[in-house]
Amino acid sequence: MEKDNFTLVIKFTLLGFSEVQGLQIFFTLFLAIYLLTLLGNAIILFTIRLSPQLHSPMYYFLSELSLLDVCYSTTTVPKMMAGFINGSQSISYQSCVAQLYFFHFCGGTEGFLLTVMAFDRYVAICNPLRYSSIMSKMVCAQFMAGTCLVGTIHSTIQTVLTFRLPYCGPYELEHYFCDVPPLLKVACADTSINKVVIMINVGVVALCCFILIAGSYAHIVATILKMRSEEGKRKAFSTCTAHLIVVLTLYVPCVLIYLQPATTNSVQKVMSIFYTAITPALNPIIYSLRSEEIKRAMKKLVFRKVSS
DSSP states (O other), X not given: OHHHHHHHXXXXXXXXXXXXXXXXXXXXXXXXXXXXXXXXXXXXXXXXXXXXXXXXXXXXXXXXXHHHHHHHHHHHHHHHHHHHHHSSEEEEHHHHHHHHHHHHHHHHHHHHHHHHHHHHHHHHHHXXXXXXXXXXXXXXXXXXXXXXXXXXXXXXXXXXXXXXXXXXXXXXXXXXXXXXXXXXXXXXXXXXXHHHHIIIIIIIXXXXXXXXXXXXXXXXXXXXXXXXXXXXXHHHHHHHHXXXXXXHHHHHHHXXXXXXXXXXXXXXXXXHHIXXXXXXXXXXXXXXXXXXXXXXXXXXXXXXXXXX
């Protein structure tokens, strides 16, 4: 009981980028990026919600992706911006647990969602006649619920295994948010099991999902090249390119961080910024620019608003 009470009063110090001078200027930059994330993803969500022509599995999955991006960024970016002003900052044990849990929930759910989106594109392009029967509304809802379930299992495993460890002072984390690798460095116990779990649960699973996505797109590209219609080829490539760009911006940094334990703190933090702050802001831009359907839907909504 005394040990539990002691653990609950622990406060970790997030060192963030405190070793770099003149960080205040970055506050404005990342505030703009964060606001762009909120605005861009909100526009995607409302456009899909208010446009009946976008009520299809592909855009249902895109809605979930936009919602996850908002949550993903909100979990880490505000704390990082505070660090740009204050330098190092403290975070309570309970808040650290919550931040790690929701960070891995959003990341894990999004990773599996991108795999489901690749399958959706595979069925739409390689089996168009069976698309409606395979990707029914019920199947779509089951896939979306399944991604959340997998994300919950993933984040629960990471959180429980990480915070079962005792921690030693001075409780300083070489990061701008609570994540598994920096926490393991201040643990006062053997962390070999945790490292194996990271390798399997994060790195290898992410790598396997990436391989599945790559396999799906190998079949997709082969099918597209056989199309006779140049317009059909262009449309298919446009949709798939947007998804592939999002996959690369999420999976490549994650695999590099969690499969490379020797990665330096500075490199780890820079890569983390990329997929926690920049990628969620870029996703709505990528999809809105690459999808003719979304652009047409946005124009219709704007025209309807102006006309009224």
